[in-house]
Amino acid sequence: MSYRTSPSADYVEDVSPGRGALPPRAWYASSDAPSLSLNGSWRFRLSATADAEDDAFAEPGYDAGGWAEVAVPGHWVLQGDGAFGSPIYTNHLYPFPVDPPHVPTENPTGDHLRVFDLPSDWPSDGGAVLRFDGVESCARVWLNGTELGEFKGSRLPHEFAVGHLLKPGGNVLAVRVHQWSAGSYLEDQDQWWLPGIFRDVTLLHRPAGGVGDFFVHASYDHTTGEGTLRVDSDVDGRVTVPALDIDIATGESVTVAVEPWTAETPKLYDGVLATEGERVPLRIGFRTVVLEDGLIKVNGRAVLFKGVNRHEWHHEKGRALDLETMREDVLLMKRHNLNAVRTSHYPPHPAFLDLCDEYGLWVIDECDLETHGFTEQDWRDNPVDDDRWTPALLDRAARMVERDKNHPSIVFWSLGNEAGTGRGLTAMAEWIHDRDPERLVHYEGDWNCRDTDVYSRMYAFHDEVDKIGQRLDGGTRKRRELPFIQCEYGHAMGNGPGGLADYQELFEKYERLQGGFIWEWIDHGVKHPELGYAYGGDFGEELHDGNFVCDGLVFPDRTPSPGLVEYKKVIEPVHIEGDGANGIVRVTNKQDFADLSALAFEWSCQVDGETVESGALAVPALAPGESAEVKLPEPPVDGRGGERQWTVRALLADDTLWAAKDHVVAWGQFAAGARPLPSFPATDRPVREADRITLGPAEFDARTGALRSIGDVEVSAPRLDVWRAPTDNDAGAEWQTDTRYGMLWRTLGLHRMRHRLVSVEAGDDALTVRTRVAPAAREVGLDTVYRWTSDGERLRLSVSVTPEGDWTVPLPRLGVRFGLAQADRVEWFGGGPGEAYPDTRTASMIGRWQSSVDELQTPYLRPQENGARADVRWVELGGLRIEGDPEFWFTARRWTTEQLDAARHRTDLTPGDTVWVNLDHGQHGIGSQSCGPGPLPQYFLKAEPAEFAFVFSTTT
Template structure:
C-alpha cells in the first residue's frame, strides 16, 4: 500500500475507473447520502511527498487539519493551505504539455462515514463527485476506485461491493496541477479542491440508468411529441397531459410550449421496476432555419450574460440559495439568456433556468488560451493524443445536461484555437443530440458550428455583419450571428450597450449577445475589502481583470446591470409628450403583455403632481399600439413638465413581486426654464478681499473664498478623472488607450497660470491658462462672476490652444466644501451615468448622502457622476446649471481616487470635493472591447457654461 504512483497526473487520458457519464437527476425513492461537510485534510508540496497509506483502513488522521467540502483549500485555513492564483490566459506554470511542475500542491482528504440505518442491504451504490480541481485519485475502504480529470464535470464510481454499515473510509487525493490543467486555462482563479457535492447514491435492482427526454414542439399544430429513451425499460407518465407510455414510445398531444419567457414545465415520472425519477418536461424545438436560430418557429434575440460561478468567500463552491439569487437577479433585470462560461455549471443551476426561464449556452470545460503565446503550437485540441480527453469532456457535459429544456446550444469550449479534437467533439455532439445547435467562438469559418460567433466585435463590424457585408466562407455567410462576449463590464461601464442593442434589433441576422460577465471575482479579504490578482503574491497575475462583472462580489447590482436592464427592456415606450400620445411596442419573442400593468405619472420640475393607470392592450409579440395619455393636470403646467410611463408586473411571479418595474420611459412636455441672474451688483475691492453680492474673493488671485456663510475652496477648471479600467484599455490595444494618453500629456498634473484679475462695472473677471508641463497645448480659461446681490453666477469660457490630439477626460470646475453630507438634486438618477451609459438615468428629484453617491468598484476609479442635473443642493449651497451638467461629490480628490488600489485605501479628508462638469468623456468597454464611439468623445473644443450659486436657507 505504501507506494507513490503519480504517473496518472501527467497522463493525457481523462482517467480510469469512472462509470460512463449519464443524466443528472434526483431519485424519488432511492436513498442517497450527502458526504459534504468537514473532512480531514493534509496538504503536501508535491504529488509524491506522501505515500498512499492514508487511504488504508485504520489510518490515524487525528492530527490533520479540517476543511469543508464542497470547498477550495486555498480559501480555507487563513492562508495555511496556500493561496489563490489569478491569470487571464497565461498558464501559471511552464508550458510543456503534458508535464506539470514538481511543486504541485496536493491535498489528501479523508472522510469516515456510516450508512444510515435505513440504507438498503440489497442493490448497488454509486459514489458521485460533481466537481474536483484538477485531478483526483479515490479510494474507499482501502480499495482504489480510480482517478479522473475534468474539474467541472461529474464522475461516478461503483462502490456497492465495498460498503459496510459503519466506519467507511473515503480517501481522495487532489492535485492542483495535472495534464488536465492544460485544458482548463479559463479566465478565473486557479482554486484546487473538492468544490462541488460528493454524494453516495443507492442503486436498487432495476434502477433507472441513463435516459434522454426528447420533447419537441410543432408551432403549426400546437402539439408536442414526447419520447423518453431509457437505458432500463420502464414507463413514462405525465398526468397533466394524460400520457402513460412505455419508454422508447412516442406520443403526440396538445401542449403549451416552453420558452425562456413562458417556461412551462410539465411534471412527469419515469418508473422502472426498481426506481421512480421525477421529470420536468419542457416542450420546445430548436432549429437553424432561414439563416436564423429559431425556437418553436420564432427567431429569438439573446439578451444574455456570461456567468462564471463565484462566491467571494467560497469561490466556485456555490450553494443553491446563491444560484437562485443569480437567476432571480437576471430575470429581474430583463436578461433572458446565460452562457455558462467556460464550463458546465452546477446542475442545480440548470434546474433553475428550466424553472424560471433562461436560454442557456452550455459550455464544455475546455480552454487552452495560454497556447496563443506560442502561436498555438502544441495546442492539445490539435493533437490526437488528447482527443479522448476532449471527447470525454464533451460526453460528460452532454449526458449530464441533455434533459434540460433551457439548454439550446452546446458550446465546445472557449479560446482553444482550432483543431481536429474540436471537430471530433462537434461531430460526436451533433450525432448524440441533433436537436440542439453547436457553438464555438474560435471557429470563424464555422466548419464545426451552427452559428457565427464572435467576441468583442466593434460596433462598425457588427453592423457590417448584420448587413451581410462581412465576407467569410459560404457557410458562415448563411449563418446567424451572436456576440458570445461583448460589452466588457469591468469597473465603470460598460458603455455603448444601447448602441449595440440598436444594431441587434435592426438586423435580423444579429441575434443578440452575452455581456462579459456576471460577477466580479473579488475574494473577501480582511485588510483589502476584496482582493484581486496580485494580492496573494502570485508570480504571474492579471490584476483586477478578474473583476469585470455586472454585479459586485457581494451580489449588489452595479450601475452597469441597471443600464443593461434598461437597454434590453422587453417593452418599448416612446412618443411625443407634448401631444399626449405614447406608443407601446411589445419586444418579447413569445409573451404578450397581459402580465403587465401600465401606469402614468406627470411631473413638474421633478415632482409628481398626478398619476394613474394606463390602459394598454395585451399586445402580441412584435405588435404595437398608440395609447392616448390623459389631459395634463391644470395645476401642473408651470415649469419643466414630463410624462413618465411604466410597465409593471400585474401580479406576483416566481421571480419578482407585483409592481416590479419591467420597463419605463419619460416623455418631455415643456422645456426647462434656464436660470438667469441680472448682473446688477458691482464688485468692490479692499486690500485683501473682493466682494460681489453674497461672495468674497481673494483680492490678488480672484479666487472665490465664501458664498454667504459657506466657506469654499476656490473653484477652478478641472479636466482630470481617475481613469476607469476602460479608459486605460487593454494592453493589446493601441492608440486609443486614452487613460495612458491622458497621463502621457500630463492631464493629471495641469498647471494653472493666473493672467489677470479684472474688476468691471458688473463683473469680476479672472483670466487664466491651464496647461500641462512639457507640452505646448493648453486651455485658455476665463471665469466671469456676476451677481444680483443675492445669487452668484459663474460663467466659464474655455478656448483650446495648440494641437489637441486627445479628448479630455472631463471639462468643468472643481471646488471644495468644508462640510457636506446630505445631497438633493433635480436631474438624472438615482445612480451614476456617463455619456454612453445613461439610458437608465431617470429625470427626477433625488436625495442621497455624499458617501452613498460613491460606486464601490473593487479597484477605485472615476464613478458617481449624476447626469442632466438642473440643480443640486449640498453643504449649504444650491447650484443651478446652464446648460444641464454632471455632478460628482466625494470625500477625496480625483488624485487620491486615482492612487487607490482598493476601497480600503480611500480615507475621507477634511473637504468634500465637488465636480460640476459641462462634459464627460464616454466610458466604452475598452478593457477588452471597443472604446467610446466617436459621438461620446469629449473633444477639446471651445465651450462656455454657467453655474448659479446661492445659499440654502
Template sequence: MPTSIDYVTDPSPGHGALPPRAWYADSSANSVSLNGTWDFRLSATADAHDDSFASPAYDADGWSSVSVPGHWVMQGDGAFGAPAYTNVLYPFPVDPPRVPDENPTGDHLRVFDLPGDWPGDGSAVVRFDGVESCARVWLNGTELGEFKGSRLPHEFEVGHLLAPTGNVLAVRVHQWSAGSYLEDQDQWWLPGIFRDVTLLHRPTGGVRDFFTHASYEHTTGLGTLRVDSDVAGRITVPELGVDVPTGEPVTVAVEPWTAETPRLYDGELATAGERVPLRIGFRTVELSDGLIKVNGTPILFKGVNRHEWHPEHGRALDLETMRRDVELMKAHNINAVRTSHYPPHPAFLALCDEYGLWVIDECDLETHGFVEQGWRDNPVDDERWTPALLDRAARTVERDKNHPSIVLWSLGNEAGTGRGLTAMAEWIRARDPERLVHYEGDINCRDTDVYSRMYADHAEVERIGQGVDGGPEKRRRLPFIQCEYAHAMGNGPGGLADYQRLFEKYERLQGGFVWEWIDHGVADERHGYAYGGDFGEELHDGNFVCDGLLFPDRTPSPGLIEFKKVIEPVRIAVDGAAGTVQVTNRYDFRDLSHLAFDWTYEVEGEAVERGTLTVPPLSPGETADVKLSAPATSDGYWTVRALDGDGREVAWGQNSVAVVRNTATLFGGHTSPADGVITLGPATFDARTGDLRAIGDVTLASAPRLDVWRAPTDNDDGASWQSGERLGLLWRKFGLHRMQHRVDGVELDGAALTVRTRVGPASRDIGLRANYRWTADERRLRLTVSVAPEGDWRIPLPRLGVRLGLPVGDLGVRWFGGGPGEAYPDTRDAARLGRWESDVAALHTPYVRPQENGARADVRWAELGGLRIEGEPAYALTARRWTTQQLDAATHRTDLTPGDTLWVHLDHSQQGIGTQSCGPGVLPQYRLTPGPAEFSFTFEQLA
C-alpha cells in the same frame, strides 16, 4: 515501471469512472450526502506521501480539516496556500502534458456510516460533481480510479465495498495535472473538492441513464414526448394524461416552453426498482432560414456570461446563491446565460428551466495559454488528447441533456482549432441532433451552427448584419451572436444601447452575452476585495478578474441597471407634445397581457398627477399608440411604466424635457478691493487671484477652477494587448493629471468680476484658456465659464467642468436631474429625470478597483454643502470626500479615507466610457473633443 503519480501527467481522462449519464437530484432511491468536514493534509508535491492514508486503519491524528464542498486555498487562513489569478497565461511552464514538481496536493479523508434504512440489495455509486484538477479515489483501502475534468461529474461503483459503519473515503487531489492544460479559463486557480460528494444507492432494476425528448410543433400546438431509458419502464405525465412505456412517442396538445414562458410539466420515469421525477419542457430548436429558431420563432439573446463565484467560497456555490443569480437575471430583463467556460452546477440549470433562461452550455475546455506560442502543441489538435476532449463533451451532454433551457452546446472557449474539436462536434451532433453547436474560435464555422464572435465593434457588427462582412459562404449563411461583448469591468460598459439598436435592426444579429455576470473579488480584510496579485502571485492579471455586472457581494452595479434598461422587452416612447405614448412589444413569444401600465406627470420631479394606462395585449413585434390624460399644467413631463404581476418594473419611458438656457446676467453692487478682498453680492473673492472665498456664510475650502482630469477607468486604460488608442495612458503621457493653473488677469468691469486664466500641463504647449465671469444680485452668485483650447490637441479630454471644495457639514444631497444612479455619455439610458436624495457616501460607486464614478447626469439644480447650484445648461454632478488624485492613487476600496473637504465636480461634459478594458473604445459621438465651450452655474446659500 511507471511511478504511482504517472496518472497526473497522462493526457487521458482517467480510469475507473462509470460512463457518464443524466444527472438528477431526486429519486425514490436512497442517498447520503458526504458533504461536510473532511480530514485534510496538504503536501507541496504530488508524491510527498505514499498511499497508506487510504487504508481504513490509518490514523489521521494531527491532520487539519476542510469543508467539502470547498477549495482548500479559500480555507485555513492562508495555511493551505492562496488563490492565484491569470487570464491567459498558464501559471506553470508550458510543456504538455507535464506539470511542475511543485504541485500542491491535498489528501482528504471522510469516515461515514450507512443510515439504518440503507437497502441490502442492489449496488451503490459515489458521485463527485466537481474536483479541481485531478483526483485519485479509494474506498476502504481499495482504489476506485482517478479522473480529470474539474467541472464534470464522475461516478464510481462502490456497492461491493460498503460496510454498515466506518467506511473510509480517501481522495487525493492534485492542483496541477495534464487536465490543467484544458482548463485555462480566465479565473482563479482554486484546487479542491468544490462540488457535492454523494453516495447513491442503485437498486436492482433502477434507472441508469435516460434522455427526455420533448419537441413542439408551433403550427399545430402539439408536443411529442419520448423518453429513452437504458432500463425499461413507464412515463407518466398526469396533467397531460400521458402513461406510456419508455421509448414510445406520444403526441398531445401542450403549452410550449420558452425563456419567456417557462412552462414545465411534472412527470415521472418509473422502472422496476426506482422512480425519478421529470420536469418536461416542450420546445424545438432549429437552424432555419439562417436563424436560430425556437418553436418556429427567431430569438434574440439578451444574455450574460456567468462564471460561478462566491467571494468567500469561490466556485463552491449553495442553492440559494444560485437561485439569487437567476432571480437577479430575471429581475433585470436578462433572458440568456452562457455558462462560461464550463458546465455549471446542475442545480443552476434546473433553475434556468424553472425561471426561464436560454442557456448555452459550455464544455469544460479552454487552452488559451497556447496562443503565446502561436497555438503550437495545442491539445485540441493533438490526437493524444482527443479521448479527454471526447470524455469532456460526453460528460457535459449526458449530464445536462434533459434540460429544456439548453438550446446550444458549446465546445469550449478560446482553444484555437483542431481535430479534437471536430471530433467533439461530430459526437455531440450524433448524440443530440435536436440542439445546435456553438464555438467562437471556429472563425470559418466548420464545426459550428452559428457565427460567434467576441468584442466585435459596432461598425463590424453592422457590416455583419448587412451581410457585407465577407468570409466563407457557409459563415455568411449563419446567424451571428456576440458570445462576449460589452466588457463589464469597472465603470461601464459603455455603448450598450448602440449595440442593442443594431441587434434589433438586423435579423441576422441574434444578440449577445455581456462579459460577465459577477466580479470575482475575494473577500479580504486588507483590501475589502482582493484580486490578482494580492496574494503574492508572481504571475497574475490584476483586477481583470473583476469584470462583472454584479459586485462580489451580488449588489447590482450601475452597468447592470443600464443593461436592464437597454434590453427592456417593452419600448415606451412618450410624446409629451401630442399627449401620447407609443408602446412596442419586444418580446419574442409573449404578449403584453401580463403587464400593467401606469403614468405619472411631474413638475420639477414632484408628482402632480397619476393614473393607469390601458394598453392592448400586443403580440410580439406589435406597436400601439395610446392617449395620455391631459395634465392640468404644461411645464412638466410624463413617466410611463410597465409593471409585472408582482409590481416589479419591467420597462419605463419619459418624454424629454428641454432645458431652456437662461442667458440673463445677475447684477449687484460690488465694492472696490479693500484689504485684499472683493465683495460681489453675497460672495467674497481674493482680490489678487480672483478665487472665490465664500458665499454668504459658506466658506469654501477650495475655489472653483477648471478641471479636466478624472481617475482613469479600466476602460480608459484599455488592455495591454490592444494596439489602438489607450486614453488613460495617453492622458498621463500628455500630463492631464498634473495640469497647472495661471492667472492672467483679475478685472472689475462694472458689476462683474472677470478672471482670465490659462490651464496646461508641464512640458507641453497645449492648454486651455478659461475665463471666469462672475455676476451677482443680493442673494445669488453666477459664474459663466468660457473655455477655448490652444495648441495641437490630439486627444479628447477626460472631463470639462469646474471643481470646488466645501467644508464637510451636512452630507445630504438633493438634486433634480438624472438618477438615481451614475451616468456617463454612453451609459445614460437608465438615468431617469426626477428629484432625488442621497448622502455623499452613497453617491460613490464602490468599484473593486477605485476609479472615476458617481456622476449624476442632466442635473438642473442640486443642493449640498449649504448651497443650491443651478446649471445652464444641465450639468453632471459628482461629490466625494476625497480628491480625484486620491481616487486615482487608490488600488482597493480600503485605500479611500474620507477627508474634511467635500469635493464637488460640476461638469459641462465628460468623455464617454466605452468598453476598451477588453472590447472597443468610445464611439465618436461620445468623445470629448477639445473645442470652445461656455457654461454657467448659479450659487445660492440655502436658508
C-alpha cells in the same frame, strides 16, 4: 523545463481522462432510492508535491487525528487563513511552464479523508455509486482501502460503483487531489486557480431494476400547437405525465396539445419515469430548436439573446456555490430583463440548470475546455489539435451532454472557449451533433464555422457588427448564411460598460444579429480582511493579471453595479416612447413569444421632478413585435411654471416566480415642456476692500480672484478641471495602444495641469478672472475665463474655455472643481438614482433624488472615476444650491481625484475634511476598451471651445 513525478503519480501527467469511473449519465434525483450527502468537514493534509506522502491514509484504521480540517465543498486555498496556500489569478497565461502534458514537481496535493456510517435504513439490496460533481484538477479515490480510480475534468461529474465495498459503519473515503495535472492544460479559463473538492460528494443507492440513463425528447410543433414526447431509457419502464394524460412505455412517442417552454413562458410539466425498481421525477419542457432561414429559431420564432456570461463565484467560497446563491443569480438576471446565460467556460453546478428551466433562461452550456495559454506560442502543441488528447476532449463533451441533456433551457452546446482550432474540436462537434441533433453547436474560435451552427464572435466593434448584420463581412459561404451572436461583448470591468444601447440598436435593426452575452456576471473579488476584496497580485502570485478578474455586472457580494442597471434598461422587453406635447405614448412589445397581458401600465406627470398626478394606463395585450399608440390623460392643472414631463412604467400585474407584483419591467420618459433656464440681471458690482473683493453674497481673494465664500458657506475656489481617475476602460487593453486614452492623457500630463493667472478684472457689473490651464512640458493649453455676476442674492459663474495648440486626444472631463468644508446630504433634480456617463446614461431617470455623499460613490474594486449624475438641473449640498445652464454632470466625494487615481483598493481611500465637488459641462464616454471597443466617436469629449454657467445661492 519539464518536470516528472515518481511512477506512483504518473497518472497526473497522463493525457487520458482517467480510469475507473462509470460512463456519464443524466443527472437526476430519485423518488425512491436514498442518497447520503458526504459534504461537510473532512480531514485534510497538504503536501508540496504529488508523491510526497504514501497511500497509507486510504486504509481503514489510519490515524488522521493530527490532520487539519476543511469544508467540502470547498477550496483549500480559501480555508485555513493562508496555511494551505493562496489563490492564483491569471487571465490566460499558465502559471507553470508550458510543457504538455508535464506539470511542475511543486504540485500542491491535498489528501482528503472522510469516515462515514450508512443510515440505519440504507437498503441492503442493489448497488451504490459514489458521485463527485466537481474536483480541481485531478483526483485519485479510495473506499475502504480499495482504489476506485482517478479522474480529470474539474467541472464535470464522475461516478464510481461502490456497492460491493460498503459496510454499515466506519466507511473510509480517501481522495487525493492534485492542483496541477495534464488536465490543467485544458482548463485555462480566465479565473482563479483554486484546487479542491468544490462541488457535492454524494453516495447514491442504485436499486435493482432502477433507472439508469435516459433522454427526454420533447419537441413542439408551432403550427399545430402539439408536443411530441419520447423518453429513451437504458432500463425499460413507463413514462406518465398526469396533466397531459400521458402513460407510455419508454421508447414510445406520443403527440398531444401542450403549452410550449420558452424563456419568457417556462412551462414545465411534471412527469415520472418508472422502472421496475425506481421512480424518477421529470420536469418536461416542450420546445424545438432549429437553424432555419439563416436564423436560430425556437418553436418557429427567431430568438434575440439578451444574455450574460456567468462564471460560478462566491466572494468567500470561490466556486463552491449553494442552491440559494445560484437562485439569487437567476432571480437577479430575471429582474434585470436578461433572458439568456452562457455558462462560461464550463458546465455549471447542475442545480443551476434546474433553476434556468424553472424560471426561464436560454442557456449555452459550455464544455470544460480552454487552452488559451497556447496563444503565447502561436498555438504550437495545442492539445485540441493533437490526437493524443482527443479522448479527453470527447470525454469532457460526453460528460457535459449526458449530464445536462434533459434540460429544456439548453439550446446550444458549446465546445469550449479560446482553444484555437483543431481536429479534437471537430471530433467533439461531430459526436455532439450525432448524440443530440435537437440542439445547435457553438464555438467562438471557429470563424469559418466548419464545426458550428452559428457565427460567434467576441468584442466585435460596432462598425463590424453593422457590416455583419448587412452580410458584408465576407468569410466562407457557410458563415455568411449563418446567424450571428456576440458570445462576449460589453466588457463589464470597472466603470462601464459603455455603448450597450448602440449595440442593442444594431441587434434589433438586422435580422441576422441575434443578440449577445455581456462579459460577465460577477466580479471575482476574494473577501479580504485588509483590502476589502482582493484581486490578482494580492496573494503574491508570480504571474497575475491584476483586477482583470473583476469584470462583472454585479459586485462580489452580488449587489448590482450601474452596468447591470444600464443593461436592464437597454434590453427592456417593452419599448416606451412618447410625444409629450401631444400627449401620446407609443408602446412596442419587444418580446419573442409572450404578449403584454402579464403587465400593467401606469403614467405619472412630474413638475420639476416631483410627481403631481398619476394613474393607470390602458395598453392592449400586444403580441410580440406589435406596437400601439395610447393617448395620455389631459395634463394636470398646476400653478407652477416649472419643467414638466411624463413618465410611463410597465409593471408586473401579478406576483411571479421571480418578482412581486408592481416590479418595474420597463419605463419611458418624455418632456411635456421646455426647462426654464436660470437667469437674473447683473445688478451688483464687485467692490474691492483691502485683500478681498465682495460681489453680492460672495467674497473673493483680491489678488487671485479666487472665490472664498458664498454667504456663510466657505468654498475652496472653483477652477477648471479636466482630469478624472482613469477607469479600467480608459486604461484600455494592452493590444490597443493607439487609443488607450487613459495612458495618452497621462502621457500628455492632464493629471498635473498647471493654472497660470493672467488677470483679475473688477468691472462695473462683473468680476472677470482670466487664466491659462496647461500641462508641464507641453505647448497645448486651455485659455479659461471665469466671469462672476450677481443680483445681490445669487451668484452666477460663466466659464469660457478656448483650446490652444494641437489637441490630438479628447479630454477626460471639462468643468470646475471646488471644495466644501462641510457637506453630507445631497438633493438634486436630474438623472438618477445612480451614476451615468455619456454612453451609459440610458437608465438615468430624471427626477428629484436624495443621497449622502458617501452613497454617491460606486464601490468599484479598483478605485476609479465613478459616481457622476447626469442631466442635473440643480443640486443642493453643504448649504449651497447650484443650478446649471445648461444641465451638467455632478460628482461629490470625500477625497480628491488624485487620491482616487492613486488608490489600488477601496481601503486605500481615507475620507478627508473636505468634500470635493465637480460640476462638469462634459464627460468623455466610457466604452468597454478593457477588452473591447472604446467609446464611439459621438461620445468623445473633444477639446473645442465651450461655454457654460452655474448659479450659486445659499439654502439657509
